Amino acid sequence: MATVNTLTTKGHPTLTVEASKREFKTGLEARIAARANELTSFTSGQAPSHLQANLIVLPSRYAADFRDLCARNPVPCPLLAESCVPGDFEKLKSHLQAVPSGDKIAADLDLRSDCPRFNVYEDSKLKEDGVLDIKSYWTPDHVAFLIGCSYSFESALCSAGLPPRHFVMNRNVAMYRTSIPLNPAGVFTGSTYVVSMRPYKKVDVPKIRAITRGYLATHGECLAWGWDALRKLGIDDIDNPQWGDAPLALDGRPLGQMMGDEENVPVFWGCGVTPQEAVMRAGLEGTVMGHAPGRMLVLDCLEEDILVQ
Amino acid sequence: MATVNTLTTKGHPTLTVEASKREFKTGLEARIAARANELTSFTSGQAPSHLQANLIVLPSRYAADFRDLCARNPVPCPLLAESCVPGDFEKLKSHLQAVPSGDKIAADLDLRSDCPRFNVYEDSKLKEDGVLDIKSYWTPDHVAFLIGCSYSFESALCSAGLPPRHFVMNRNVAMYRTSIPLNPAGVFTGSTYVVSMRPYKKVDVPKIRAITRGYLATHGECLAWGWDALRKLGIDDIDNPQWGDAPLALDGRPLGQMMGDEENVPVFWGCGVTPQEAVMRAGLEGTVMGHAPGRMLVLDCLEEDILVQ
Numbered sequence: 145m146a147t148v149n150t151l152t153t154k155g156h157p158t159l160t161v162e163a164s165k166r167e168f169k170t171g172l173e174a175r176i177a178a179r180a181n182e183l184t185s186f187t188s189g190q191a192p193s194h195l196q197a198n199l200i201v202l203p204s205r206y207a208a209d210f211r212d213l214c215a216r217n218p219v220p221c222p223l224l225a226e227s228c229v230p231g232d233f234e235k236l237k238s239h240l241q242a243v244p245s246g247d248k249i250a251a252d253l254d255l256r257s258d259c260p261r262f263n264v265y266e267d268s269k270l271k272e273d274g275v276l277d278i279k280s281y282w283t284p285d286h287v288a289f290l291i292g293c294s295y296s297f298e299s300a301l302c303s304a305g306l307p308p309r310h311f312v313m314n315r316n317v318a319m320y321r322t323s324i325p326l327n328p329a330g331v332f333t334g335s336t337y338v339v340s341m342r343p344y345k346k347v348d349v350p351k352i353r354a355i356t357r358g359y360l361a362t363h364g365e366c367l368a369w370g371w372d373a374l375r376k377l378g379i380d381d382i383d384n385p386q387w388g389d390a391p392l393a394l395d396g397r398p399l400g401q402m403m404g405d406e407e408n409v410p411v412f413w414g415c416g417v418t419p420q421e422a423v424m425r426a427g428l429e430g431t432v433m434g435h436a437p438g439r440m441l442v443l444d445c446l447e448e449d450i451l452v453q
Numbered sequence: 454m455a456t457v458n459t460l461t462t463k464g465h466p467t468l469t470v471e472a473s474k475r476e477f478k479t480g481l482e483a484r485i486a487a488r489a490n491e492l493t494s495f496t497s498g499q500a501p502s503h504l505q506a507n508l509i510v511l512p513s514r515y516a517a518d519f520r521d522l523c524a525r526n527p528v529p530c531p532l533l534a535e536s537c538v539p540g541d542f543e544k545l546k547s548h549l550q551a552v553p554s555g556d557k558i559a560a561d562l563d564l565r566s567d568c569p570r571f572n573v574y575e576d577s578k579l580k581e582d583g584v585l586d587i588k589s590y591w592t593p594d595h596v597a598f599l600i601g602c603s604y605s606f607e608s609a610l611c612s613a614g615l616p617p618r619h620f621v622m623n624r625n626v627a628m629y630r631t632s633i634p635l636n637p638a639g640v641f642t643g644s645t646y647v648v649s650m651r652p653y654k655k656v657d658v659p660k661i662r663a664i665t666r667g668y669l670a671t672h673g674e675c676l677a678w679g680w681d682a683l684r685k686l687g688i689d690d691i692d693n694p695q696w697g698d699a700p701l702a703l704d705g706r707p708l709g710q711m712m713g714d715e716e717n718v719p720v721f722w723g724c725g726v727t728p729q730e731a732v733m734r735a736g737l738e739g740t741v742m743g744h745a746p747g748r749m750l751v752l753d754c755l756e757e758d759i760l761v762q
Contacts, residue, residue, distance in 0.1 A: 215669060216528050219636045325633065325685065327528045327676050327723075330666065357639065360524060367636050376634065414636075 170194060171250060174442035175258040181276050184260045186316040186388075186438035188308075193299045193447050195249075195362070196440040197224055197290035198416025199259055200423065201278070201433040204230040207287045209330030213422060214291070216327040220337045220418035222292035222361050224443075225249050231284035240361060243445050250443045255288045261436035263420065268428050274436045281431050291416040292362035293440050294340050296447050300355050308342040313392060316438040317342065318385035319415050323378025326422060335422035339367065339377065339412040343391055343399055346370065346406040356413070361450040363414040370409050382410060387417055387437040479503060480559060483751035484567040490585050493569045495625045495697075495747035497617075502608045502756050504558075504671070505749040506533055506599040507725025508568055509732065510587070510742040513539040516596045518639030522731060523600070525636040529646050529727035531601035531670050533752075534558050540593035549670060552754050559752045564597045570745035572729065577737050587742045595742075600725040601671035602749050603649050605756050609664050617651040622701060625747040626651065627694035628724050632687025635731060644731035648676065648686065648721040652700055652708055655679065655715040665722070670759040672723040679718050691719060696726055696746035 168174040168183065171194040177183035187196055202210055207230070214223035225246055228235035233255040236246030243249055257277040264272035264281055294317075298308050310317045317340045324337040344352055349369050357365040368377055383390050383400040391399040393408055402408040420434045435441060477483040477492065480503040486492035496505055511519055516539070523532035534555055537544035542564040545555030552558055566586040573581035573590055603626075607617050619626045626649045633646040653661055658678050666674040677686055692699050692709040700708040702717055711717040729743045744750060 212666065212669075212673075216673060218527065219525050325677070327673075328662075329674065330662075353637075353639075357521065360521075364521075364525060364636075365638065368634070 168442070171442040171444045172252060175250070175253065178260045178442075179254060179257045184276065184439075187260060187440045187442055188295050188298065188317060188438065189311055191442045195224075195443040195445050195447055195450065196293040196295045197443055198293050198419065199255065199262075199288060199290060199433070199435040199441050200419040201255070201282070201286050201288045202423070202428070203430045203432070204285050204287050206331060206428055209332055210289060210419070213326065213329035213332045213419070214289070216329050217418070218360070219363060219367060220326065220339075220414035221416070222363060222414075224290040224292055224361060226290070227255070227286075227288045230287050233282060233288065236290070240450060242361075242450050249290070249445050250441070255441070256282045259435040259441050260439035263434050263436050265420075265423055265428075265432040265434075267430070268424050268426065268432070270424070274439075278433045281433055283431075286431075286433075289419070290441065290443075291419060292359075293416050294363045294413045295440060296362035296450075297356045297359040299447055300359070301352065304351065304355055306344065306348060306352060306355070309391070309394070310342065310389065315392070316388040318389060318391045319387035319417055319437055320377070320379045320412075321386045321421065326418065331428065332422050332426050335418070335425040337367075337377075338386075338415040338418040338421050340388075340415040341382075341385070341391060341410050341412050343393075343408045344411050346409045349409070349411060352411060358452045359447070359450065360452055362447075363416075366411045366413050369411040371404055373410060373412060377412065477751070480751040480753045481561055484559070484562065487569045487751075488563060488566045493585065493748075496569060496749045496751055497604050497607065497626060497747070498620055500751045504533075504752040504754050504756055504759065505602040505604045506752055507602050507728065508564065508571075508597060508599060508742075508744040508750050509728040510564070510591070510595050510597045511732070511737070512739045512741070513594050513596050515640060515737055518641055519598060519728070521638035522635065522641045522728070523598070525638050526727070527669070528672060528676060529635065529648075529723035530725070531672060531723075533599040533601055533670060535599070536564070536595075536597045539596050542591060542597065545599070549759060551670075551759050558599070558754050559750070564750070565591045568744040568750050569748035572743050572745050574729075574732055574737075574741040574743075576739070577733050577735065577741070579733070583745045583748075590740050590742055592740075595740075598728070599750065599752075600728060601668075602725050603672045603722045604749060605671035605759075606665045606668040608756055609668070610661065613660065613664055615653065615657060615661060615664070618700070618703070619651065619698065624701070625697040627698060627700040628696035628726055628746055629686070629688045629721075630695045630730065635727065640737065641731050641735045644727070644734040646676075646686075647695075647724040647727040647730050649697075649724040650691075650694070650700060650719050650721050652702075652717045653720050655718045658718070658720060661720060667761045668756070668759065669761055671756075672725075675720045675722050678720040680713055682719060682721060686721065
């Protein structure tokens with residue numbers, strides 16, 4: 145099955161990509177396919193049960209402040225791993241107590257090509273949107289950070305009979321900028337949470353909270369839910385996400401038309417696009433790179449490895 | 454020198470206490486004095502260079518959710534330690550990587566009496582305000598948690614020639630409820646950050662951020678600063694803190710009269726009163742206890758023990 149999905153980034157040209165829904169079983173298969181440009185679409189549902197990660201690559205002078213940003217904001221920015229040494233794109237140093245070996249997180253790795261697509265920022269402005277690799281931008285001074293991804297608890301939601309709707313409808317998850325401030329850290333000031341959203345029945349929210357609670361390393365339980373969460377988060381238009389696909393009701397109508405409906409309440413989680421937002425707000429100099437939202441790095445370790453019981 | 458200071462908690466009777474400014478050199482001296490009701494006032498400046506802690510004591514059924522709340526909100530709720538086992542008020546289990554031994558955090562301890570004063574909550578309502586001990590409320594089912602306190606970087610600020618004003622003027626620090634949501638965790642939903650505030654010159658803010666940055670275990674760097682931070686944090690009246698003493702200009706005028714003055718900008722840090730707010734919002738059943746804001750548990754370990762360089 146091949147469907148057309150759009151990757152939208154507000155204020156930038158819309159990129160339409162072919163979502164070849166070839167399925168990959170392991171993280172390594174997915175990475176090798178991304179490396180060969182055979183996997184270029186969003187990775188939700190790929191390599192089920194394998195952890196997925198957000199990527200952000202910074203000049204080394206910003207690395208210490210970025211670690212601090214993650215330590216102070218673990219819900220949107222749960223730090224999984226980083227480059228073993230500056231410039232290294234093949235070996236990881238783990239930040240996970242449960243998986244202390246970087247090689248167990250991902251071996252046979254090329255961080256410059258193993259996400260399906262990448263974004264590139266120059267002096268905190270988006271320069272390239274959805275490129276297939278970042279080899280020409282990578283320098284010996286760059287440090288990569290992997291941040292947990294909420295795709296990593298979707299298998300658990302599916303197993304509980306609560307599959308995320310974007311997954312069922314073969315779309316990218318909707319992601320929104322919010323007004324909730326990040327705790328600042330060094331150069332990283334003035335930024336706010338980015339959140340991902342999955343609509344569910346209101347009655348299922350307690351179960352969904354409980355299922356996702358133990359996945360602290362991949363954003364943990366939802367941070368807000370219900371229609372009045374839109375106001376609290378400063379989201380003006382549920383039908384106009386800043387990243388990913390617009391959310392739909394099961395019959396295909398825009399979700400905003402269901403406003404107030406308890407069978408379709410928006411449920412929000414922290415989102416690993418937050419660091420890319422933070423970079424843009426921080427006025428960093430030089431070249432910064434990240435995955436294209438929804439096109440994650442798929443890892444070797446399993447969701448169950450990081451689950452806190 | 455003896456001055457009169459007030460401990461105010463909005464909506465509850467104002468308690469006026471004698472601030473006997475006898476000075477204690479070590480955490481143990483301060484705790485023994487608190488145990489004997491010889492130290493009943495706020496502890497800012499006591500046992501310089503020793504870590505101080507916020508206390509919250511919960512029925513054991515809420516302990517796992519509370520740990521999760523701390524993990525998800527480390528800026529307002531940096532978890533230092535907890536009761537070794539439920540019911541234990543003498544021995545600690547450390548959550549600090551840098552000080553893994555509970556005994557090194559505080560030995561010769563009685564959590565029921567070693568804060569100068571305590572608050573007691575029943576079914577999430579404040580029942581006792583500023584009592585001298587909690588022996589009659591403590592049960593074998595209670596679990597105590599120690600949360601880092603921003604008093605613990607005040608020595609560093611003093612050493613840098615930037616003593617906090619409340620310290621210079623021998624008052625309690627001002628603490629405010631904000632509109633910034635905590636990341637929810639289990640039963641703990643609907644709560645917001647509590648912050649402490651110290652006025653400084655605007656020009657000194659970068660230095661103050663840098664000095665406090667490494668004290669991650671005691672709230673780390675400031676989370677907001679400047680007069681426009683009031684709006685961002687949802688603080689209506691700088692002269693009307695919910696806890697502690699109203700802040701003053703150096704000439705004794707209310708700080709609010711200096712609005713917009715760059716020689717007196719409010720600087721805000723996460724505050725360990727946050728868990729007491731969270732308890733009141735969460736609708737917990739049973740008896741919860743905490744220190745009286747500003748009347749901290751003084752510890753044996755040193756600020757330098759937890760400083761991240």
